[in-house]
Amino acid sequence: MSIGLFIECIRLWWDPVYSTWMFFALFLPVVILLYTIVKEEKRYLVLLFSSWFFFISLSGWLFIIHLAETVFTWKTALSIQAVSDDQSLKRKEKSAKKKGVLVKGILCLIFILFILKYLDFTGSGIIRIIHLLHIPFPEWRMLNIIAPVGISYFTLEAVSYLADVYWEKTAAEKSYSKVALYMGFFPTLIEGPITRFSDIKDSLFKGLPVTYDNLTAGYQRILLGLFKKLMIADHLAPAVDIVYGLDEMKGSIALFAAIIFTVQEYMDFSGSIDIVIGAARIFGVGLKENFRQPFFAKNASDFWHRWHITLGTFFRDYVFYPVSVSKGVMKLSKKMKDRFGMEVSRLTGPSIAIFCVWILNGIWHGPKWTYIFYGLYYFVLIFTENLLEKPFLSLLSRLKMDETSVPVRIFRSVKLFFIVIFGEMFFRAEAMSQGIKMFTLIFTDFDPDALLSGLGEYGMDYHDYLTVIVAFLLIMLFNVLKEKNVPIDRKFKALPKPVRWAAWYVIIMSIVVFGAYGSGYDAARMIYAKF
Amino acid sequence: MREKILEILTEVRPDIDFENETELVSGNILESFDIVQIVAELDDEFDIEISPKDLTAENFNSLDALEELIERLSGEG
Numbered sequence: 001m002s003i004g005l006f007i008e009c010i011r012l013w014w015d016p017v018y019s020t021w022m023f024f025a026l027f028l029p030v031v032i033l034l035y036t037i038v039k040e041e042k043r044y045l046v047l048l049f050s051s052w053f054f055f056i057s058l059s060g061w062l063f064i065i066h067l068a069e070t071v072f073t074w075k076t077a078l079s080i081q082a083v084s085d086d087q088s089l090k091r092k093e094k095s096a097k098k099k100g101v102l103v104k105g106i107l108c109l110i111f112i113l114f115i116l117k118y119l120d121f122t123g124s125g126i127i128r129i130i131h132l133l134h135i136p137f138p139e140w141r142m143l144n145i146i147a148p149v150g151i152s153y154f155t156l157e158a159v160s161y162l163a164d165v166y167w168e169k170t171a172a173e174k175s176y177s178k179v180a181l182y183m184g185f186f187p188t189l190i191e192g193p194i195t196r197f198s199d200i201k202d203s204l205f206k207g208l209p210v211t212y213d214n215l216t217a218g219y220q221r222i223l224l225g226l227f228k229k230l231m232i233a234d235h236l237a238p239a240v241d242i243v244y245g246l247d248e249m250k251g252s253i254a255l256f257a258a259i260i261f262t263v264q265e266y267m268d269f270s271g272s273i274d275i276v277i278g279a280a281r282i283f284g285v286g287l288k289e290n291f292r293q294p295f296f297a298k299n300a301s302d303f304w305h306r307w308h309i310t311l312g313t314f315f316r317d318y319v320f321y322p323v324s325v326s327k328g329v330m331k332l333s334k335k336m337k338d339r340f341g342m343e344v345s346r347l348t349g350p351s352i353a354i355f356c357v358w359i360l361n362g363i364w365h366g367p368k369w370t371y372i373f374y375g376l377y378y379f380v381l382i383f384t385e386n387l388l389e390k391p392f393l394s395l396l397s398r399l400k401m402d403e404t405s406v407p408v409r410i411f412r413s414v415k416l417f418f419i420v421i422f423g424e425m426f427f428r429a430e431a432m433s434q435g436i437k438m439f440t441l442i443f444t445d446f447d448p449d450a451l452l453s454g455l456g457e458y459g460m461d462y463h464d465y466l467t468v469i470v471a472f473l474l475i476m477l478f479n480v481l482k483e484k485n486v487p488i489d490r491k492f493k494a495l496p497k498p499v500r501w502a503a504w505y506v507i508i509m510s511i512v513v514f515g516a517y518g519s520g521y522d523a524a525r526m527i528y529a530k531f
Numbered sequence: 532m533r534e535k536i537l538e539i540l541t542e543v544r545p546d547i548d549f550e551n552e553t554e555l556v557s558g559n560i561l562e563s564f565d566i567v568q569i570v571a572e573l574d575d576e577f578d579i580e581i582s583p584k585d586l587t588a589e590n591f592n593s594l595d596a597l598e599e600l601i602e603r604l605s606g607e608g
Binding site: 305317324 | 562563568571574586
C-alpha cells in the first residue's frame with residue numbers, strides 16, 4: 001500500500017477532533033498507554049509521533065508544510081543563538097546580525113502564512129481596486145489554496161520562539177524533535193492556547209509520569225469542556241446557521257442571532273480549550289488559561305484581558321511593546337510632547353501600537369473584511385476608552401460615586417454587553433453588507449413579535465431551548481463562583497465520595513442524554529479551528 | 532534615583548501605592564498603556580534605552596525591581 005493511500009485511509013476513517021469520542025475515548029487513552037510504557041526520557045517522542053499522526057489524520061499531505069516550518073524554525077533559532085554566542089563580534093555588529101536573522105526568519109514564516117491563507121484575498125482585492133480605477137485588467141483566478149490545520153497558531157508559536165531566543169529570554173533548543181513537539185503538540189494544535197517555549201518546555205519534554213491526580217483532573221476538565229460544547233454550543237449551531245442564512249429578517253431576529261452566536265462561540269471556544277487543557281494536564285503539561293470569565297469584564301480592554309488571553313498577550317509582547325518603544329515611535333512621541341504637550345505625547349506611541357495590534361488581530365482571524373472590521377472596531381473602542389477614562393472618573397467623583405457603585409457597574413455591564421454582541425454580529429456575518437443590514441434593522445425595524453412567533457423555526461425545539469438555558473445558567477453560576485475566587489476544586493474535593501460520584505454521573509449522563517448529536521449536528525466543528 | 536522613579540510612576544498612575552506594591556504587572560495593576568508611558572519617561576530621565584526584552588513582569592512588578600533595571604541599563608550604557 002502506498003504512503004498516500006495509507007494517509008487517505010487514516011483521514012477517511014479517523015476523526016479525532018477534540019470533542020468527538022474518538023479523541024477522548026480512543027486516541028487519548030492509546031497515547032496515555034504508549035506514553036506510560038515508554039522510558040521517561042523518550043516520552044516526549046511518543047507525544048511527538050502522536051501529534052504527527054493527529055496532524056496527518058486532519059490535514060493529510062499538508063503535514064509536509066508543518067514539517068518544513070518546524071525544521072526552518074529550529075534552524076533559524078540555532079542561527080540566532082550562534083550569533084549571540086559568538087564572542088568575536090562587537091556588540092553593535094552582533095546586535096545587527098542577530099536582528100537580520102530574526103527578521104528574515106519571521107518574514108519567511110509570515111510569507112508562508114500569507115501565501116496559504118491570504119493570497120486570494122489580497123490578489124482579488126488589488127484587482128478590484130485596479131478595476132475601480134477603470135484600468136482594464138484580467139479577473140483574479142482564485143487559487144483556493146488549503147492551509148494545514150492550526151497554521152495560524154503554530155506560526156505565532158514559531159514567531160514567539162524566535163523572538164524569545166533573540167531577546168535571550170530562552171536558549172535555542174538543540175533537539176529538533178523538541179522544537180517540533182512544541183509547535184505541534186496535539187492538544188494545542190487546532191485552537192491553541194498559543195504557548196511560549198519557555199513556559200512549556202520543562203513539563204513538555206520531561207516525560208512526567210501520568211499520575212492519578214493529573215489523570216482525574218484532566219478528564220474532569222475534559223468533561224467540563226464537553227458539557228459546554230455539546231450541551232450549549234452544538235445545540236445552538238444549527239439555529240445560528242439558519243438565522244444568519246435568512247434572506248429577510250427583523251431587528252429582533254438580528255439581535256437574537258448575534259446573542260446566540262456570542263453564546264455559541266464562547267461555549268464552543270472555551271469548551272474546546274477546557275478539553276485541550278485537560279488533555280495536556282494528563283501528561284503533566286500545564287497550559288495557560290485562555291479565558292477568565294470574559295463577561296464580567298468592566299470594559300472592552302478588560303474583556304480582551306479575559307477572552308482569548310494567549311492571543312492578546314502574544315500581540316502585547318510581540319507587537320504592542322516592540323512598536324511602542326521602537327526608536328521611531330519614541331522620537332515621534334517626543335516631538336508631540338514639544339509641540340502639543342504631555343497628554344497628546346502620552347497617547348501617541350500606544351495609539352500607533354494599538355492600531356497595529358488590532359489590525360493584525362483582525363487579519364489573523366482570516367482573509368475577510370468582517371474580521372478586519374472586527375479588529376478596527378475594538379481598536380476604536382479601546383482607544384476611546386483610554387481617552388475617556390480620566391474624564392469619566394472625574395465625573396464620577398463629582399457625582400460622589402466610584403467604580404464599585406451599583407449604577408456604574410450596571411452601566412458598564414450593559415455597555416459591554418452591547419459592545420460584545422455587536423462585535424460578534426459582524427464577526428459572524430458572511431459579508432460586511434450583512435453585518436451592516438442586521439445592525440441597521442435593530443434600530444429601524446425591531447418588531448419583537450417576529451422573533452417570538454418564529455422561535456420554533458430555527459432548528460431548535462422546546463427541549464433544545466430548555467437544555468441550552470439550564471446548561472448556560474449552570475456555567476454562568478460556575479463562572480460567578482470563579483470570579484468571586486471561591487475555591488471550587490477544593491470545596492468539591494471535600495464533599496463525601498458518593499456525592500462527588502453522583503455529581504459526575506449527572507454531568508456524564510446529561511451530556512449523553514441531552515448533548516447535541518445525530519443528524520443536523522456536527523460535533524466535530526469547532527469555530528476557532530478555521531483560524 | 533529612587534525618588535525620581537517614584538515621581539514618574541506617581542505622575543502616570545497617582546492612584547497606586549508604588550512604595551508597597553509588589554505585583555504591579557502580575558497583579559494586573561499596571562496596564563500596558565501605563566508601562567509604555569513609564570518607559571518613555573524613564574528613557575528620557577535616565578538616558579537609557581529600555582527595550583521590549585526588558586518589558587517583563589519581573590522588571591516592572593515593584594519599585595525595587597524597576598530601580599534594579601535602571602541601574603543595570605545605566606551600567607550597560
